[in-house]
Amino acid sequence: MNHAPVEIAPSILAADFARLGEEIRAVESGGARMLHVDVMDGHFVPNISIGVPVVASLHKATSLLLDVHLMIAEPERYVEAFAEAGAGMISVHQEATPHLNRALSMIREAGAEAGAVINPATPVAALSEVLSICDHVLVMSVNPGFGGQKFIPGACEKIRQLKELRARYNHAYRIEVDGGVDSGNAADLARAGADILVAGTAVFHSGDAAAAVRRLRQSAVEAFAQKV
Secondary structure, X not given: OOOOOOEEEEEHHHOOHHHHHHHHHHHHHOOOOEEEEXXXXXXXXXXXXXXXXXXXXXXXXXXXXXXXXXXXXOHHHOHHHHHHHOOOEEEEEHHHOOOHHHHHHHHHHOXXXXXXXXXXXXXXXXXXXXXXXXXXXXXXXXXXXXXXXXOOOOHHHHHHHHHHHHHHHOOOOEEEEEOOOOOOOHHHHHHHOOOEEEEOHHHHOOOOHHHHHHHHHHHHHHHHHHHO
């Protein structure tokens, strides 16, 4: 797909699942081109969310790119199933597997874009050996497991580091950030180097999801234009 300067990825974890189809149509009308889908197993993170069948249903219900974030232990066991269900992007945590290179390679072999994720306490350096095979890197700006948490400012420095490493070594990955993203920090994140902003509460709890997506993207795109 052709990538915009900054993408907004509404996180359906914050959506009203009784009105999910309507919620998806709203963010699509606001200009969103992808959906962020959090998969949690109650083991790697202290919460349980959705699985393969819901991703398959989403794939049938929308043409938006499904950005599937696996917050699960042993992600290699499920990569192929999520790709077959329609995930266009699959992200796995550095902290969840001792074989991150293998997991990323499996995602690519399954036909999806491969992403590595780091938690707030994990340094960017932990990804140094896999950045060359990442299509995207997801920086967690909250501790994973629950929506609605407060943004952890240290994420901005990680984004800047990833941007610098991308330029230094001519890598091609996009930089994604997830957790506490709203209209108050979207511009700063874009200026730091973020290409994809994941937003859940700021979109689906705003009262007007379409307007919220437009507002976030406008802030980010204006900041992007300033930094270039």
